[in-house]
Amino acid sequence: MMERQGYSRVIVGISALLIAALAFGCASRPSGQFFGKTEPPANNTLRYVSGSEPETLDPQISDGQPEARIYMAIYEGLVECDPKDQQPIPAIAKSWEASPNLDEFVFHLRDNAKWSDGKPITARDFVYSMRRGFSPETISRTAQLGFFIKYAEAFKSGFVFVKKNGEFLLEKDFGGVEKDSQRIGPETEFSKFLHSPARVTIDGDEKKRNKALAADPKLAEAVKGAELVPVTAEDIGVEAIDDLTLRISLRQGAPFYIGLFANQFFRLVPAQSIEKNGKNWTRPQNIVTNGPFRVKEYRPYDVLSLEKDPNYWDAANVHLDGIEFYPIEELSTIMNLYKAGSIDAMLNHAVPSSWIGEMRGYKDEYLNFPEMSTAYYAMNVTKPPFDDIRIRRAFSLGLDREALSSFRKVTKPLYYMSPTGVFHDYDKAMAKVSEEKRAEKGVSPEEWAKNIKFDPEQARKLLTDAGFPVAKNGDTYSCPTFPTDKVTLTFNTNENNRSIAEFVQSQWKQNMGITVPLKTMEFKTFLPFFKGLEYSGFSQLLWSGDYVDPYSFLSLEYGKANEGGSGFYDPKFDKMLDDANSELDMQKRYEMVARAEFYLMDQVPVIPLTVNATNWIKKPYVKGMYPNPGTLIPWKFVYFEKDPAKWDKDVANIFTTPDPKFDKQLEDLKSTQQAVAK
Amino acid sequence: MIIVPMALIVVTLTWGLIRIAPGNFYSGEKKLPAAVEATIRKKYGLDEPWYKQYGMMISNVIRGDFGDSLKYQGQTVNEIIWRHLPYSATIGILAYLLALAIGLLAGTYAAMKQNSVLDFGPMSLAMLGLSVPNFVLAPILVIFFAFTLYLFPPARWGGPSSLVLPVITLAAIYAAYIARLTRAGMLEVLRSDYIRTARAKGLSDWTVLFRHAFRGGILPVISFTGPALAALLAGTVVVEKVYALPGLGDIFIKAVLNRDEPLILGIVAFLSILIMLFNLIVDISYGFLDPRIRYE
Numbered sequence: 001m002m003e004r005q006g007y008s009r010v011i012v013g014i015s016a017l018l019i020a021a022l023a024f025g026c027a028s029r030p031s032g033q034f035f036g037k038t039e040p041p042a043n044n045t046l047r048y049v050s051g052s053e054p055e056t057l058d059p060q061i062s063d064g065q066p067e068a069r070i071y072m073a074i075y076e077g078l079v080e081c082d083p084k085d086q087q088p089i090p091a092i093a094k095s096w097e098a099s100p101n102l103d104e105f106v107f108h109l110r111d112n113a114k115w116s117d118g119k120p121i122t123a124r125d126f127v128y129s130m131r132r133g134f135s136p137e138t139i140s141r142t143a144q145l146g147f148f149i150k151y152a153e154a155f156k157s158g159f160v161f162v163k164k165n166g167e168f169l170l171e172k173d174f175g176g177v178e179k180d181s182q183r184i185g186p187e188t189e190f191s192k193f194l195h196s197p198a199r200v201t202i203d204g205d206e207k208k209r210n211k212a213l214a215a216d217p218k219l220a221e222a223v224k225g226a227e228l229v230p231v232t233a234e235d236i237g238v239e240a241i242d243d244l245t246l247r248i249s250l251r252q253g254a255p256f257y258i259g260l261f262a263n264q265f266f267r268l269v270p271a272q273s274i275e276k277n278g279k280n281w282t283r284p285q286n287i288v289t290n291g292p293f294r295v296k297e298y299r300p301y302d303v304l305s306l307e308k309d310p311n312y313w314d315a316a317n318v319h320l321d322g323i324e325f326y327p328i329e330e331l332s333t334i335m336n337l338y339k340a341g342s343i344d345a346m347l348n349h350a351v352p353s354s355w356i357g358e359m360r361g362y363k364d365e366y367l368n369f370p371e372m373s374t375a376y377y378a379m380n381v382t383k384p385p386f387d388d389i390r391i392r393r394a395f396s397l398g399l400d401r402e403a404l405s406s407f408r409k410v411t412k413p414l415y416y417m418s419p420t421g422v423f424h425d426y427d428k429a430m431a432k433v434s435e436e437k438r439a440e441k442g443v444s445p446e447e448w449a450k451n452i453k454f455d456p457e458q459a460r461k462l463l464t465d466a467g468f469p470v471a472k473n474g475d476t477y478s479c480p481t482f483p484t485d486k487v488t489l490t491f492n493t494n495e496n497n498r499s500i501a502e503f504v505q506s507q508w509k510q511n512m513g514i515t516v517p518l519k520t521m522e523f524k525t526f527l528p529f530f531k532g533l534e535y536s537g538f539s540q541l542l543w544s545g546d547y548v549d550p551y552s553f554l555s556l557e558y559g560k561a562n563e564g565g566s567g568f569y570d571p572k573f574d575k576m577l578d579d580a581n582s583e584l585d586m587q588k589r590y591e592m593v594a595r596a597e598f599y600l601m602d603q604v605p606v607i608p609l610t611v612n613a614t615n616w617i618k619k620p621y622v623k624g625m626y627p628n629p630g631t632l633i634p635w636k637f638v639y640f641e642k643d644p645a646k647w648d649k650d651v652a653n654i655f656t657t658p659d660p661k662f663d664k665q666l667e668d669l670k671s672t673q674q675a676v677a678k
Numbered sequence: 679m680i681i682v683p684m685a686l687i688v689v690t691l692t693w694g695l696i697r698i699a700p701g702n703f704y705s706g707e708k709k710l711p712a713a714v715e716a717t718i719r720k721k722y723g724l725d726e727p728w729y730k731q732y733g734m735m736i737s738n739v740i741r742g743d744f745g746d747s748l749k750y751q752g753q754t755v756n757e758i759i760w761r762h763l764p765y766s767a768t769i770g771i772l773a774y775l776l777a778l779a780i781g782l783l784a785g786t787y788a789a790m791k792q793n794s795v796l797d798f799g800p801m802s803l804a805m806l807g808l809s810v811p812n813f814v815l816a817p818i819l820v821i822f823f824a825f826t827l828y829l830f831p832p833a834r835w836g837g838p839s840s841l842v843l844p845v846i847t848l849a850a851i852y853a854a855y856i857a858r859l860t861r862a863g864m865l866e867v868l869r870s871d872y873i874r875t876a877r878a879k880g881l882s883d884w885t886v887l888f889r890h891a892f893r894g895g896i897l898p899v900i901s902f903t904g905p906a907l908a909a910l911l912a913g914t915v916v917v918e919k920v921y922a923l924p925g926l927g928d929i930f931i932k933a934v935l936n937r938d939e940p941l942i943l944g945i946v947a948f949l950s951i952l953i954m955l956f957n958l959i960v961d962i963s964y965g966f967l968d969p970r971i972r973y974e
Contacts, residue, residue: 053932056751063708136713141706143714158713208712279752300750301762301924302835326834328922336820336832337922524701524937531709563709 035362037341040621040640045322049334049346053301053327057282059264060133063141065544065631066347068264070325073306073635074289075267078107078126078246079258082666083637084655086372086548086628088258089669092121092268092290092313093246095676099184101584102253106185108676109244113313115270116294123240128271131233142265145546148250148257150194150237154201161199164226169200174219176200179582185247190239194249201231253582255589256549262632263546267291292318292636301327317665319624319639338617344640345618348631353496356409356615363650365617370421372629373544374414374553375500377489377607378565383536385483390466392604395538398459398511399504404609407503411610415452416597417557418550419611422629426550429590433598452601456511463512470513477513487537488519492526497540500609533567538607541565548629550593551581557600568605620647624662626654637662681954688950689739689943693732696939703748703937722748735943744944749936755944758929765835766925769917770910772845774903777852782896784853785860786887789868789895800857807854816847816920833922844921848914852906856899864895893967900967904960908953912945 041047051066059071072080078096079088093107113121133143134152147153162169172178181195202223203209213220237249250257260266270281270288277286284298292314293306304325308318326343328334331352337343348371351359359366379386379395386392401413414420420427438448450458460470460477468482489505491497501518509515516537521529530539541564545552556564558574573596580592614627621644624637639661641647648654704710704718719725723734738744744755784800791797823843824832830842867873868891876890915927926945933941 053750055749058751061751063706136711136717139704139710139714139718141708141710144708144711153711156713157711158716204713205716279746282752299924300753300758301929326922328833330919330922332817333833333920333922336824337834340824340832342831342834522935524705524935525699527705527707528700561709563707 033364034620035359035365035617036339038619038621039341040619040642041344043322044320044640045324046320046345046622046635046638046640047324047326047343049328049337049343049350050304050325051327051347051350052329054304054325057287057295057298058269059267060129060138060140060142060269062264066327069347069631069633070304071264071267072291072632073293073323073325074291074295075264075269076113076291077263077267078109078261080634081259081262081628081630081632083624083626083634083662084628084666086259086262086630086632088262089666090673091262094672096258096673097184097676098258099182101180101182101582102255102257103179103181103250104184105248105258106241107246107248109246110313111244113290114311115272116289116309116311117270117272118311119272119288121268121290122243123246124243125268125271126246127238127240129269130238130266131236132269132274133265134236135233140265142263142546145260145263145265148252148254150198150249150251151201151231151235152237154231155233155236158204158230159201160204160228160230161201162223162226163229164222168229169219169222169226171198171200174200174216174222179252181249185241185245188239188241191247191249193235194237194239198251202228204228204230252578253584255581255584255586256547256551259547259549293320293323296322303327314636314669317669318636320635323635338619341619344622345625346616348614348616348627351615351617353409359617362617363652364620364648365651367614367616367618367627367651367654368410369614369627369655370412370419370629371544371612371614371631372419372422372548372552373542373612374417374419375411375540375542375609375612376414376417377504377538377609378530378541379538379604379606380533380535380567381605382533382567385466385468385487386537388466389604390462391468392607394459394462394466394512395508396459396604396607397455397462399507399607399609400454400456400511401609402454403507404500404503408500408610410613410615412613413453414608414611416601416608417606418553418597419545421611422545423548423550425587426590426594429587429594430597433591433594437598459512463514477511479513482514484515484517487516488535489516489538489540490519490521490526490529490535491540492523493520501540504609530565531563533565539565541606542612544630550590550597551577554593554597554600557605564605566605568603570600570603573600573603620649620651623648623659624665627651637665681951681958684954685947685950686736686739689736689947690732692943692946693735693939696937696942697728699937701937703939705937738940739943739947744940744947747933747938747941749933749938749941755940758941759926759944759948762924762926762929763911765923766914766918766927767911769841769844769848769923769925770907770912770914772841773848774852774907774910776845776849777856778899780849780853781856782860782899785857786864786892786895788857788861789864790883790887792865797861801861804854804857807850808858810850811916812847812851812914813916813920815850816843816917819843819847820920833920835923840921844917844923847920848910848917852910855902855906859898859902860896863898864891867891867894870894897964897968900963901960904956905953908949908956912949912952 050069054067054070055062055064059075076091078091078093080091082089092109092113094110096105096107098105109123115121132138133140134146134156136156136158143156176198178197183191183195203212213223239247241247268290273281273286273288280286284295287295292309292312294309296307297305307322312318331350334346334350335355338346379392381387405411405413463470463479468479470477470479489501491501498520505516505518529535543556554577556562557568558577560569576596576599580589580596583589583592614631618625621641623641624639625633723731747753747755747758788797788800820832823829831840834840873886873891876886912926915931918925918928930945
C-alpha cells in the first residue's frame, strides 16, 4: 500500500511538471505560415550556419565554399560579386578599364579604403598579396585561378627563364604563338618588360626539366650551356603604377577575368601582420582584415563572431552590427536550429533530402534556383572498353536524365558540360548553335532532341556495333559479352551519390541489359584513384564553377593535365577555346564557346547528369540575401526587416521583386564603374 | 609505468595505419602545382625516409609536442586538444554523474525487490536505454523538449540549459548499463554469507544495504567506470554532432577524414593515456572498496 501511494505521488508530480512545461511552451509557439519561430534578432546580428569548420582565416589558402563565404565578410578585393547575378561590382577598385583585347586591366582604387587597423590600402597591398599568393611557399589551392596572369604559373611552379649570350630565349622561337598584346595605362619599365615577347620558362627542378626537354630536342639544344634565371615574384604581371592605380597583365585575353578578382584568392592579405606574426597572423589577436566586418571572437568549432568594422570605407552602408558564423555540418541539427529560431539562414544544400518535400511548402523561405554546379560521370577514355567512343555514347544515350532529375527532385537534367540556366546569354548561344547543327544534319527537331538526350534504341545499336551485341528477351535486354567484371561506377561515399548511382545502374540495366557494379570510396581514397585514372568505367564528379562563365566548366577538359577526370585531351578542342577567348565580341565569343562545347560533347568524355539547384532556407525577415548561382553572399547588403509587412513573400520571385533599399545601394555602388564604362 | 610504452605502441600502430591509408592531407579536388607539393613535402619532412619520419614523430610524442595541425593551419595539436577537452569533459562528467545516480538507485532498488514489478520495470527501461542508440534518442528528445515543450535549445553550446539534452542523451545508455551492473552485483552480494550474518545480527535493512552490501555490490560498476569515463571525457561523436557541440570526438573523426596526422596521433596518444590512467585509478580504488583485495 505504501508503495502504491509513493507511486501516485510521483505520477502527480511528473504530470504537474508536464502541464507547467506545456503552458510555458505554448507562449512561444510559432504560427503556421513560417517554418518555426520567426522573429528578427534584437541585437541586429545575423546568425548563419556556414558548414564545416573553416580551415584557416587566410583567404589565399583554402578553396572551400564555407570559407569563401566567411572571407567575403572580413576581406575585400578589387571587386565584389553582385548579390544577384555574381557579376563583378566595384569594391576597393571604384572603377577599371580593360585593354582592347582584354588581356590587361587597370584598376582605380578608392582613396578612403582602410585596413581594420586604420592603415590606408594602396595598390602596393595588392601587389604584395598576389606575390605572396603565387609564391611556391604559399600552400594555396586556389592560385591556379590566377595562372592567366603573366608569369604567375611559372613563378608558382618554380620555373626559370633561360638566358643565352645575354639574351633570353623567347617562346615564339620555340613553337609558341606570340599573342598580340596592347598596353593600357602609362608606359613604365615594367610594362615594357611585360609587353616584350614572352620568354621561355622551363622547370627549375633538374630531373623534371630533363624529362621535359627530352621531348623537345630544339629547346634542349638551346638550353645547353645557358644561364638559368629563376622567375621571381617581381616578374609576375602585377604592377602598382601609383598608390591608387593597379595594373594586371594576362598572358592571353580572358573576357571573364574581372569576375575572378572577387575570388577569395584575390582578396587582400595584410602585409603588416603577416611579416610580423608569420603563420600566427590569423589568430584573433594578430589578424588584420579589410572587409565590412572584423573578427570579434573566434571559438573554433563553435562560433566565429564578427562585428561591423568602423574603418571599412563603406561602413555607412553596412546594415548588420555583426555576424555569427556557426560551423555545423549535421543537416538535421541545422534544421532544428532554424526551426527554433536560433539561426536566420544557412549554407546551400543544408536541407536534407527527406525534408525537401515539406520545405517546398514554405514558399516564403525555401530557395530553389539553378546553381552553378554540375554532376557528371567521367569515363576513363584511356582504358578499354571506354576508349571506344561508341561505348561512351551508348552509355550516355542509354540514360534517361528526365527520369533521373524527377527522381532527385532538386535537379534539372543536363546534357552538356556547362550547367544550363545559369549563364543566360550563353544558353541563347547554345540554342543557336544547336539549331545550326540540326540544320546541317537535316533532321527534325524531335530527332535532334533524341540524338542529344535519350535514345535507348540507338544505345543498343552502338553497343552491338562495338562488338557487344544486346539481345532482347521478352521485355528485358541482356548484353552478356560486356565486361562488367572489369568496369565499375565509383563515387565518393555519400547518400545522395549512392541514390544517383543506383538509379543510373537500374536505367542501364533496363535499357541495355548491363549491370555496372557500384563502388563507394571515402573522399581522400577516391581522389587519387579517380585523378590517377586508376579506375575503369565511371567516376562521379561534382564541379562548382569558380566564376560566372562556361569556361569555368569547359576548362575541365582543357589541356593535357586537366581536372576533368576522363584522361581526355584534344588539341582541336583547346584551340577552339583559345580562339573563343580571344574574341572580343561577347555574343560571338559565346557562340564560339558553344561550338567548342558541342565538339566536346561529340567526343563524349563524360556523361553529364544534372544541374543542381540551390537548396536552403532563410527567414523572410532576412533581406538583401539572394540565392545566386554560387550562393556567394556579399554581407554588407544583408539587413533585417522589422516590419512583417515588408518581409519576403513567395521567394520564387525573389530576383524580380523590387527592394528599394537594396536596389539603391547596389545602383550607387555600381555607379562609379558605370561612369567609366560610358 | 607500463603506460608510456603502451601509449607508444598505440601511437606507432596508428601512425602505420595513417601511412597505409590512401590520400593525404593536401590532396583536394584541384591539383596542386608540383613546386607547391614539393614545398609541402619538404616543410613536413615527407621527403625523408620513413624511419627518419617515424623517429621524428616518436620524439615529438615523447616530448608531448605534436606540432601543428596540418588542416587547421597555425593551430597546434596541443592547443586544439586542450581547447576542446573542457567541452567534452563537462558533458561527459555530468552525464556520468547522472548515469551513476540513476543507475545505482535503480539497480539497487531492483536488486532489493528482485522479481517484482519494481525489478522488471526499471530493468525493462534499462534494456530500452541500452538498445535505443543515442542518434535515435537525441532527435526524440529534441522534438519533445525543444519543439513541443520549448524548454531547452535544440543544439549548440551556450548556458546550462543547452547542456540538459546532450547530458540526458549521453547518460541514458550508461545509466542503463550501470543499473544492470549494479543489480547483478548487488544480487550476488545480497546472497553471500556475510550479508546473511549481518542480517542475523539483527541490523536494519538500510544498514545492511549501505554499510555492508553496497561496497561489494558496486565493484562491477567501478571497473566499468574507468574506461567509460575516459571515453566520455574524450568526447562522444554522435552526441557532439547532433547537438553541434565543440567537443573532441567530432574533431577526432574529422582529423581522420582529413588525414591530419599530428592531430590524429595527438588525440590517440591522449586518449590511450587517459584510458590507462583511469584503469589504474580503478584498480587502486578496488583496494579501498573490497577488503579481499589489498595491495602490498
